[in-house]
Amino acid sequence: MLKEETKRIYLSAPHMSGNEQKYIQEAFETNWIAPLGPNVDKFEKAIAETVGVNGAAAVSSGTAAIHLALQLLGVQQGDTVFCSTLTFVASANPILYMNAEPVFIDSEPDTWNMSPKALSRALQEAKGNGKTPKAVIVVNLYGQSAKMDEIMQLCNQYGVPVIEDAAESLGSYYKGKASGTFGAFGVYSFNGNKIITTSGGGMLISSNREAIEKARFLATQARDEAVHYQHSQIGYNYRMSNILAGIGRAQLEVLDERVEKKRAIFDMYQSALAHIKGVAFMPELEETYSNRWLTVMTVEKEQTGVLASEIIVYLNRENIEARPVWKPLHMQPLFQGCTYYKHEENRSVSETLFHSGICLPSGTGMSYEEQQRVIACLLHVLAIPV
Numbered sequence: 400m401l402k403e404e405t406k407r408i409y410l411s412a413p414h415m416s417g418n419e420q421k422y423i424q425e426a427f428e429t430n431w432i433a434p435l436g437p438n439v440d441k442f443e444k445a446i447a448e449t450v451g452v453n454g455a456a457a458v459s460s461g462t463a464a465i466h467l468a469l470q471l472l473g474v475q476q477g478d479t480v481f482c483s484t485l486t487f488v489a490s491a492n493p494i495l496y497m498n499a500e501p502v503f504i505d506s507e508p509d510t511w512n513m514s515p516k517a518l519s520r521a522l523q524e525a526k527g528n529g530k531t532p533k534a535v536i537v538v539n540l541y542g543q544s545a546k547m548d549e550i551m552q553l554c555n556q557y558g559v560p561v562i563e564d565a566a567e568s569l570g571s572y573y574k575g576k577a578s579g580t581f582g583a584f585g586v587y588s589f590n591g592n593k594i595i596t597t598s599g600g601g602m603l604i605s606s607n608r609e610a611i612e613k614a615r616f617l618a619t620q621a622r623d624e625a626v627h628y629q630h631s632q633i634g635y636n637y638r639m640s641n642i643l644a645g646i647g648r649a650q651l652e653v654l655d656e657r658v659e660k661k662r663a664i665f666d667m668y669q670s671a672l673a674h675i676k677g678v679a680f681m682p683e684l685e686e687t688y689s690n691r692w693l694t695v696m697t698v699e700k701e702q703t704g705v706l707a708s709e710i711i712v713y714l715n716r717e718n719i720e721a722r723p724v725w726k727p728l729h730m731q732p733l734f735q736g737c738t739y740y741k742h743e744e745n746r747s748v749s750e751t752l753f754h755s756g757i758c759l760p761s762g763t764g765m766s767y768e769e770q771q772r773v774i775a776c777l778l779h780v781l782a783i784p785v
């Protein structure tokens with residue numbers, strides 16, 4: 400039974416800045432209620448400036464942006480595409496849209512992201528089989544950047560382009576450079592639970608201006624330059640609406656504030672709980688700056704006496720939303736039979752994280768009292784005197 404008297408605390412609820420209505424109003428005043436329009440142009444420009452790239456194309460979702468990136472890299476039926484295994488299914492679904500074959504790469508313990516060791520083995524074997532992948536999709540989980548130096552070096556060595564799935568890491572940095580700007584393409588998501596949101600939406604970014612132009616073309620039904628409607632290739636209806644881009648503009652203005660708040664939420668959980676034996680928090684790699692989109696902790700049953708899954712059930716009964724970390728894609732029925740490269744021969748890091756990880760409420764709209772309620776519940780279930 401859920402407790403009715405307490406307000407539910409969500410994992411990461413949308414948090415408006417207050418300026419959204421102003422930009423939506425602009426769209427209404429000019430009757431620009433359409434995909435494309437001035438808000439879209441301004442939102443694209445603002446994102447490109449914020450992260451420091453030449454081009455950005457606003458689209459209907461992060462998933463659509465990944466799909467376009469694969470299309471632009473010329474992925475074809477039967478090609479292989481490598482992808483982080485510890486991620487949301489949206490990272491890999493577009494590989495299936497292309498009728499290509501995903502190969503999953505394990506995490507490593509320092510970032511929980513793609514293991515350069517596993518990637519190196521996978522690339523070497525692929526080359527040996529005469530089938531190097533057409534692309535590598537690297538995910539930056541929960542805001543933490545992957546080991547991009549090592550990953551880029553390996554991919555450059557084998558001549559494989561990188562797509563950075565930065566859906567969760569807008570506002571994060573790796574060695575002073577914005578997360579999402581390392582590969583041939585970067586992808587952001589503005590889904591309702593992301594650090595900033597347009598309710599639904601995404602952005603494809605690249606330093607290659609021509610590629611971004613091509614993405615806009617593909618995302619508007621691939622309409623040739625002609626007065627009549629003429630089409631010579633497959634296109635999509637993937638552009639962002641001018642109204643939603645207005646929300647995005649206002650949200651982007653408070654990105655830095657949101658990152659600061661997310662980090663403060665993480666720090667508060669960590670200082671209240673990290674001393675408990677068997678409890679640990681998602682690391683932050685040296686020289687990286689995570690937006691801490693979600694605070695994630697791990698729990699070892701041998702030491703705490705309680706399973707991560709039991710804690711999640713308990714919190715939900717207390718009207719607090721908590722979730723396991725993403726179920727690794729190589730464990731999903733959808734991807735049964737796909738090749739998977741572990742971090743080490745007898746060590747699958749992503750599976751361990753899946754069994755021990757808990758995503759805690761991390762909404763920037765959460766009050767101090769609400770977070771204290773979550774912490775008190777955690778201390779209670781871990782049998783620590785409050």
Ligand SMILES: *Cc1c(COP(=O)(O)O)cnc(C)c1O
Pocket residue numbers: 459460461462463486487489490538564566567587588589590599600601
């Ligand atoms: C949210 C998310 C996506 C997909 O973004 P949508 O905008 O929901 O399509 C892709 N990858 C990761 C890692 C995500 O968290």
